[in-house]
Amino acid sequence: MPELDRLLQAGSRYAHDDVTYVVEAHPLGDLSLPTGRLAAFDPGITDEDDEPFSITVAPGTYPVTAWVAVLEKEDREWQRRVAAVQLTIRDEPVATWELALVDGDDPADLEDGEFFGYAVETGGGAFADITVGQILARWDSEDFEEAFDPDDFPEAPVPGHFAQVVDEKSGANLIMVESGWGDGYYPTYVGLTESGDVACFVTDFLVVPY
Numbered sequence: 001m002p003e004l005d006r007l008l009q010a011g012s013r014y015a016h017d018d019v020t021y022v023v024e025a026h027p028l029g030d031l032s033l034p035t036g037r038l039a040a041f042d043p044g045i046t047d048e049d050d051e052p053f054s055i056t057v058a059p060g061t062y063p064v065t066a067w068v069a070v071l072e073k074e075d076r077e078w079q080r081r082v083a084a085v086q087l088t089i090r091d092e093p094v095a096t097w098e099l100a101l102v103d104g105d106d107p108a109d110l111e112d113g114e115f116f117g118y119a120v121e122t123g124g125g126a127f128a129d130i131t132v133g134q135i136l137a138r139w140d141s142e143d144f145e146e147a148f149d150p151d152d153f154p155e156a157p158v159p160g161h162f163a164q165v166v167d168e169k170s171g172a173n174l175i176m177v178e179s180g181w182g183d184g185y186y187p188t189y190v191g192l193t194e195s196g197d198v199a200c201f202v203t204d205f206l207v208v209p210y
Contacts, residue, residue: 003210004097004189004202007084008067016209020072023083023208026158028177030061031087034170037130038087040100040188040203043148043176044122046137051102052130055190057198063088064127064175066158069207082159082177083207087127089198094191100201117187124160125186125203126176132166136174153178180205 006012007023014021036059037052069083099107105116118125136144153160160178165171179186186206191199 004084004191004204005094007204007208007210008086008202014069014208014210018073019078021069021083021208022072024068024070024157026066026068026161028064028066028085028158028161028175029163031064031127031129031175032061032171032173033057033129034059034167034172035129035131036060038127038201039130039133040125040127040201041118041133042120042122042124042179043126043136043174044124044144045119046133048134048137050130050133050137051104053100053188053190053201054103054105055100055198057089066161066177068158080156080159081180081207082125082205083180084205085125085127085175085177085203087201089200090193092193092197092199094199095194096192097189098192100188100190115187117185119185120179120183123179123182124162124176125179125205126174127201127203128166128174129170129172131170132172132174135166180207 010025012023036056039052065086067084070080071078163175165173188203193199
């Protein structure tokens with residue numbers, strides 16, 4: 001299991017080769033989950049058959065935080081990458097971390113070092129209610145390009161941060177960020193409290209060398 005407790009701390013520092021990774025926390029606003037069924041995905045490659053995580057939460061709105069790694073060389077900022085994105089359900093300490101699974105995922109099928117996650121092919125990762133992913137899957141390329149204009153995506157302080165209400169009727173929105181180094185395959189973890197309640201979900205974009 002990655003060192004998520006350390007990663008999710010502003011000011012955490014990691015050194016690798018000639019680069020120092022310094023972690024910053026940036027609030028991204030609230031995510032609306034009208035059904036309480038959370039999904040994590042690349043907004044550019046949604047499919048109507050995509051599934052939400054098996055663990056559900058109470059419908060509502062929950063804060064999202066981007067954990068940005070500022071990469072420094074020779075004591076100067078070289079570049080910044082989104083190391084993780086976190087959806088907080090309860091502002092309580094995490095006692096245990098588990099892979100966030102969808103129905104049909106069986107951890108017994110995984111070899112050491114393997115994980116379940118989602119594929120990124122357009123450089124972005126998002127959290128949203130599963131209904132948002134289903135709506136996006138029905139959009140054509142013109143709809144998508146109109147809603148997600150790359151010119152609106154900032155580079156700092158959070159690369160690729162973009163928020164969009166997708167379902168006006170329910171208020172369901174999507175919050176996305178640039179996915180670490182870009183395209184790849186990324187795991188999401190669920191943090192559980194001592195009593196077993198869901199504290200948060202965290203997608204690790206595998207930027208920081210633990």
